[in-house]
Amino acid sequence: MSTTAELVVLAVMLIGLVGTVVPVLPGLLLIWAAGVAWAWLDGWGPARGVTAAVLTVLLVVGTVVKYVLPARSARGAGAPRRTLLLGAVGAVVGFVAIPVVGLVVGAVVAVYLAELSRLGDSTSAWASTRAVVIGIGVGVLVEVATGLLMVAVWVVSVLAV
Numbered sequence: 604m605s606t607t608a609e610l611v612v613l614a615v616m617l618i619g620l621v622g623t624v625v626p627v628l629p630g631l632l633l634i635w636a637a638g639v640a641w642a643w644l645d646g647w648g649p650a651r652g653v654t655a656a657v658l659t660v661l662l663v664v665g666t667v668v669k670y671v672l673p674a675r676s677a678r679g680a681g682a683p684r685r686t687l688l689l690g691a692v693g694a695v696v697g698f699v700a701i702p703v704v705g706l707v708v709g710a711v712v713a714v715y716l717a718e719l720s721r722l723g724d725s726t727s728a729w730a731s732t733r734a735v736v737i738g739i740g741v742g743v744l745v746e747v748a749t750g751l752l753m754v755a756v757w758v759v760s761v762l763a764v
Contacts, residue, residue: 604645609761612641616754623746626706630746634753635662654760658753665749669742676738680731682718690714690735711736
């Protein structure tokens, strides 16, 4: 594969890294797709196949952890699944009302209101909301770290040949 094509793959991966923080872009999926496309277009072979497999495993693990951590954090604070569902609905409504930033704002407000309604106490509702926000933050950090690891795996594969 030409250097120009590899730079295009790298550019797509960097856009994917931005997507791990900006909710509009499919971060890890974009990084994975660029890496697998590179492996395929570069003639596949055993080394490229291993790279694609490692990228796939990292994609799956990173995606699962991204969604498991907020749920576990919320349950640890006593918030039911209904609260998380309402948080997801709030995220969508927030995203429509205030593009990009509204996703986070809508989710936090919805979780807080759901917990306030359930618990009837603003202090307890905020404690549950804080636990969910921390879980989401850790999930984002895991996603960013996974994306960086995926890019590093690809770079090592490019340089190894």
